[in-house]
Amino acid sequence: MKKILVVDDAATVRMYHKKILEDAGFEVEEALNGLEAFEKALINDYDLYIVDINMPKLDGYSFVKKLRESENVQQSPVIMVTTEAEEKDIDKAFEEGANFYIIKPVKPEEFLNYCKLLTGASYE
Amino acid sequence: MNNRCLLKNEPEIKITDDDFEKFREYFYRKTGIIFDQSKRYFVDRRLIERIKATGHNSFKNYFIFLRFESSGKELQNLINALTINETYFFREEYQFQCMVNSMLPEILPRKRRGDIIKIWSIPCSTGEEPYSIAIYLLEYWKEIDKWDVEIISSDIDTNALDNAKKGIYSERSVQNLPRSIIQKYFKYLGNGYYQICEELRNSLEFTRVNITDTKETKRYRGLDIVFCRNLLIYFDDLSRKIAVENLFDSMLPGGFIYLGHSESMSRISPIFKIRKFPEAIVYQKPLEEDK
Amino acid sequence: MPIKKKERKVVEIKEERRKIQRNFEGLITQLSSESSTERRWAARDLAEYKEASSYLLEQLIKEKDIAVREIIISSLIAIGDEIAISGLINCLKSDDAHLRNSAVEALKQVPETIAPYIEKLLQDKDPDIRIFTINILESLRHPKVVKWLIEVIEKDENINVCATALDLLSEVGTEEATSAIKKIKERFQNEPYIQFAADIALRRIGEQ
Numbered sequence: 118m119k120k121i122l123v124v125d126d127a128a129t130v131r132m133y134h135k136k137i138l139e140d141a142g143f144e145v146e147e148a149l150n151g152l153e154a155f156e157k158a159l160i161n162d163y164d165l166y167i168v169d170i171n172m173p174k175l176d177g178y179s180f181v182k183k184l185r186e187s188e189n190v191q192q193s194p195v196i197m198v199t200t201e202a203e204e205k206d207i208d209k210a211f212e213e214g215a216n217f218y219i220i221k222p223v224k225p226e227e228f229l230n231y232c233k234l235l236t237g238a239s240y241e
Numbered sequence: 242m243n244n245r246c247l248l249k250n251e252p253e254i255k256i257t258d259d260d261f262e263k264f265r266e267y268f269y270r271k272t273g274i275i276f277d278q279s280k281r282y283f284v285d286r287r288l289i290e291r292i293k294a295t296g297h298n299s300f301k302n303y304f305i306f307l308r309f310e311s312s313g314k315e316l317q318n319l320i321n322a323l324t325i326n327e328t329y330f331f332r333e334e335y336q337f338q339c340m341v342n343s344m345l346p347e348i349l350p351r352k353r354r355g356d357i358i359k360i361w362s363i364p365c366s367t368g369e370e371p372y373s374i375a376i377y378l379l380e381y382w383k384e385i386d387k388w389d390v391e392i393i394s395s396d397i398d399t400n401a402l403d404n405a406k407k408g409i410y411s412e413r414s415v416q417n418l419p420r421s422i423i424q425k426y427f428k429y430l431g432n433g434y435y436q437i438c439e440e441l442r443n444s445l446e447f448t449r450v451n452i453t454d455t456k457e458t459k460r461y462r463g464l465d466i467v468f469c470r471n472l473l474i475y476f477d478d479l480s481r482k483i484a485v486e487n488l489f490d491s492m493l494p495g496g497f498i499y500l501g502h503s504e505s506m507s508r509i510s511p512i513f514k515i516r517k518f519p520e521a522i523v524y525q526k527p528l529e530e531d532k
Numbered sequence: 533m534p535i536k537k538k539e540r541k542v543v544e545i546k547e548e549r550r551k552i553q554r555n556f557e558g559l560i561t562q563l564s565s566e567s568s569t570e571r572r573w574a575a576r577d578l579a580e581y582k583e584a585s586s587y588l589l590e591q592l593i594k595e596k597d598i599a600v601r602e603i604i605i606s607s608l609i610a611i612g613d614e615i616a617i618s619g620l621i622n623c624l625k626s627d628d629a630h631l632r633n634s635a636v637e638a639l640k641q642v643p644e645t646i647a648p649y650i651e652k653l654l655q656d657k658d659p660d661i662r663i664f665t666i667n668i669l670e671s672l673r674h675p676k677v678v679k680w681l682i683e684v685i686e687k688d689e690n691i692n693v694c695a696t697a698l699d700l701l702s703e704v705g706t707e708e709a710t711s712a713i714k715k716i717k718e719r720f721q722n723e724p725y726i727q728f729a730a731d732i733a734l735r736r737i738g739e740q
Binding site: 126127128129130132133136170171172173174175176177178179200201202203206209221222223224225 | 627629630632633634636637658659660663664667691692695696698699702703723724725726728729732
């Protein structure tokens with residue numbers, strides 16, 4: 118079973134992403150900021166990271182940067198979750214090593230398809 | 242009819258599934274502790290106790306009170322009620338193992354002959370932690386004879402400090418220790434009480450400190466290792482931030498700090514580097530070169 | 533016994549005695565030192581000087597070292613005057629994600645001081661500022677919090693601003709928010725997230 122880490126400071130958003138993914142058979146864990154996400158990534162292996170941008174303590178861009186610079190974490194794909202207003206800044210995320218982005222609030226099917234694609238779970 | 246009869250007919254306070262979820266998210270945000278469904282009974286019971294103890298008659302009213310109480314005292318009481326707070330010798334032993342097997346070997350190459358290794362136990366409470374550190378080093382650290390170690394034990398509670406200096410402990414407190422260690426470092430006083438040997442009691446420094454007080458903590462400098470376990474979880478957000486910044490200042494670059502096993506810097510501050518060792522997650526003050 | 537006790541005397545710590553005087557002017561000079569440790573110490577000690585706000589803010593914007601930034605923010609919170617607060621509010625607009633988010637966190641720590649600014653911030657043209665303002669509301673103990681959130685979900689056109697308000701309402705919402713939450717479900721009929729978030733808020737309020 119593929120494991121996904123959902124990183125967002127809003128509880129409702131985490132619940133929403135979690136529900137979509139768990140219903141589709143993924144195992145999902147949560148973190149509410151980039152620091153917690155990095156700590157979890159040090160302890161567990163995740164197949165995919167879903168990362169919000171604005172979070173306390175460590176924002177999304179900084180988390181991706183830290184992730185990519187670390188030798189001690191699984192270098193899985195990162196989907197950045199961004200508002201429409203932030204879309205113009207998305208290059209920052211790619212510079213730090215994100216692979217993809219999606220605009221929030223996400224539509225379940227589209228979101229799920231990207232997750233399946235990036236975890237190689239499309240045919241399961 | 243007196244008031245007692247009325248109380249007997251009070252409607253029972255119930256925690257609904259939605260109440261539990263709301264509470265769980267709030268508690269997770271504040272402390273990092275997640276309660277899953279298996280803990281439901283435990284959490285409900287404690288919550289109801291606190292609801293009654295604070296004179297509320299429903300979860301709803303209690304939650305508003307909890308959220309907005311400016312002193313944060315109720316959150317502290319609640320955390321106390323929901324976490325296990327016992328102190329005893331060799332509690333969370335894997336952290337001492339980490340100290341000896343992983344941390345000290347990293348610290349030593351940065352030291353010169355004659356340097357002292359400085360360790361701070363804060364809060365030391367009634368002393369189980371700093372004495373545990375001392376005993377662990379004496380028993381399990383191969384390099385102990387080559388280095389001088391200074392262990393500072395601090396707490397805000399002077400009663401706890403007095404007890405720590407006396408060093409008298411119950412059967413329960415020492416039950417994790419191998420017999421051989423008890424025999425070597427403790428004297429049996431009778432009636433189930435043991436006292437730490439005088440030599441060890443005289444080797445530790447005991448001081449009173451409030452770690453949110455920047456002036457007080459300025460006196461502490463050059464720490465290689467700090468144990469700050471199960472204290473910050475009780476502080477409000479701002480006090481935690483300040484405390485951690487004070488601890489940062491007290492440490493040498495490259496120094497390590499431990500929090501309690503259910504605690505994390507992730508809700509407190511990004512200034513420390515996270516290090517994962519085989520035995521434990523530890524936080525490190527960046528070495529100058531890291532910047 | 534390799535465990536040694538050192539008698540501690542209350543002495544000025546030598547490393548922090550330095551050539552520059554630790555008075556206000558000296559500290560300000562040190563705030564731009566090449567050494568991050570010295571900048572950090574200066575930022576820490578400047579917490580005692582009300583006049584330091586504008587200097588701290590100036591350094592905050594330039595500062596690259598995270599530990600120094602965090603201490604500057606602690607000092608600004610401690611000073612908490614108009615200059616500090618307006619400066620932190622300005623940081624909400626920064627391009628630097630860490631700075632913006634640190635400013636949100638800082639403003640959460642000064643609820644009484646930020647309260648008078650809330651209404652204006654909730655009308656800001658930039659939806660991100662409105663979102664940050666709602667984030668700040670999380671720590672506010674103000675009788676108008678729920679009303680403000682209701683106003684947002686009734687009037688704000690930006691879906692993510694509304695979503696952020698719904699998220700907070702699921703924690704602080706009361707019965708008076710119910711009808712506005714039902715209305716926003718209708719407004720964003722085709723948005724599954726809004727339906728989801730609104731349903732949670734309604735359930736938590738006890739209205740489902």
